[in-house]
Amino acid sequence: MNLILISADELNPNHSIQLTDRRFKHIRKVHRAEVGDALKVGVINGELGTGEILHIDEQRVTLHVTLNSPPPPPLPVTLILALPRPQMLKRTLQNIAAMGVKELHLLQTRRVEKSYWQTPLLIEETVHEQLLLGLEQGRDTVLPRLYFHKRFRPFVEDELAQLTEDQHKLVAHPGDFPHCPANVNEPTTLAIGPEGGFVDFEIEKLQAVGFKPIQMGARILRVETAVPALLYRLFGHLA
Amino acid sequence: MNLILISADELNPNHSIQLTDRRFKHIRKVHRAEVGDALKVGVINGELGTGEILHIDEQRVTLHVTLNSPPPPPLPVTLILALPRPQMLKRTLQNIAAMGVKELHLLQTRRVEKSYWQTPLLIEETVHEQLLLGLEQGRDTVLPRLYFHKRFRPFVEDELAQLTEDQHKLVAHPGDFPHCPANVNEPTTLAIGPEGGFVDFEIEKLQAVGFKPIQMGARILRVETAVPALLYRLFGHLA
Structure with a gap:
């Protein structure tokens, strides 16, 4: 604290x-x-x-x-995250609040177990508690806003293009793609898949609304590690 | 796995x-x-x-x-870390193994509680177990080597200069310092303090052997978050 x-x-x-x-x-x-x-x-x-x-x-x-x-400036990022496993969700909520993310969309994807949506961690009060722990850690006061999307396709097809208009759009995905850039200044939307990644269909849908795949290399990181790593690489110069 | x-x-x-x-x-x-x-x-x-x-x-x-x-290439980094709290140590050992760090020095500093050295997590077998979990996560085979230094001054004064000869030397420390650089190619030694940071005397000793302070901004991150964030910012292009 x-x-x-x-x-x-x-x-x-x-x-x-x-x-x-x-x-x-x-x-x-x-x-x-x-x-x-x-x-x-x-x-x-x-x-x-x-x-x-x-x-x-x-x-x-x-x-x-x-x-x-005033509280420290927010990161210029909107985060879209396949709903992680409950234990990872907890630390991820703390991390994003500590690092200055102000908008988080949690998303159902093919490889997200549907049972994860039943976790007591997603109860409003518990989410609030984890976010407060993160703000206390990072010395910030501004609570992130969370949005839940239990259906991938309507969210990506009907909402995402509008939500991310004029933004730099990146999706972390294994494959022969450019590495994640460093020191980005433009408002950015960053999408991160579940353990096992997005499926092809999902990547195609994201690409269709302008997301550019970036890779993190041969090593596979847990979501709770990948999120702060990507955020700090992209925006560490603004911290 | x-x-x-x-x-x-x-x-x-x-x-x-x-x-x-x-x-x-x-x-x-x-x-x-x-x-x-x-x-x-x-x-x-x-x-x-x-x-x-x-x-x-x-x-x-x-x-x-x-x-x-062959296993993926190691990161060109030697990590020097003030001994973290046991729970953070566990995840940090997993993270550094997953990310390709091959040499970790755990260090006593003024603000490290001496009791942390008593944790069962530092027993060789338990350390080994955490490192294996990290290698399984990151798809690597090469175990990092760990070194313990229970006295700050003799380590920094007598060993560190030789250990880090010709290396880029960075120490993460709050203050009016440059931000952490991105995309570093030279072999680098990175020092990270405890919760609460290094004390002035320690920073002076590190500077005396060539360490350059870098800051992470106004936000304070937990060690288990700061380590992967710094590593991926510095070396994400090599991943």
Whole structure:
């Protein structure tokens, strides 16, 4: 927790806030903070600033919050991801929030097991929790928006062209394609397939709406590793 | 498991091998393989090839192994990593093996909790297991070599200069430094600090032996995320 994230409605009119939950426990046990210490604080979907500890005991901490700077800029990317296995989904949600992705589309593809859509991880509250963990890690305040598409074809044929108009469009796919570029400045949509990859039909459909395949080489990376690797290669110069 | 990894001494003189362990279970339950199917096989520290299924039942599988190609080229990198927390260490060992790192130095630094050296994850057998999982993921056969340095100063002052002679030397560190470069071709040593970073004294010692600080931006990534991100940014064009 590199940032204490709070909701605007938790803040009292005098700019103080009292915490008793996992944030309090973290401040007490990990930061080992004392009265007078200043911690990094952010308001969800709002500004960053500091929280000065006015009072701390074994039950609660009271902070005086001063907000004074904007959150870090988002990455200029829309991510389209075949729905990963639940355990990978968890870390992927944290990673994309930490790295500054603000729009994630989770997609059914041929090689996605349909049962993955039943995972409790996709419940709104749990998704929210993972995204908050990511924002706390990356010191950002702005929650990514998630969209679910349980049918590949209508999404790609009817929605994707419009969604990605004027964008640089890349799809990571094994094969004799160019390597992933580095240092891209244009708004980009990046599509990443499931374990086992997209099937030919799916790649053709993506190419038909303007996606250019890029390869990651002979090595196969897990989705939770491939996503941050691709994002940082494309946009590390903007970080 | 994108590759069935075997030891040279498991292979019979007639190039067959019988498996009954987790590799057999994976072939049966995940691949759902049948007689005649060909699976990707590799010999630890040796060649890649295929294993044709001669026989499979509920207890065992017998493969006929043909070796015919070298493993993918290693990354031209030596990695120096402040010893991460045990859970992060596990995934980091898998990731570096999957991505083609062949030399990893784990290092004590001021902000590494000394208790981390007591983790059962550092037992040789467990490290080996994690590295195999990574090689199976990345379809490589060559085990990375690991070195442990429980004292920062003697390692950096007495060993590091010689170890990294003529190499490009980078240390990831927050601050007003250049961004991480992309597409590096020279042999490189990359140093990555613990959560909380190196302390000033440590950065000065690393700079004294030629390390150039690079920053990853305002966002703070977990080590298990930062490592593959940095590696793929630096060397994705060689993958």
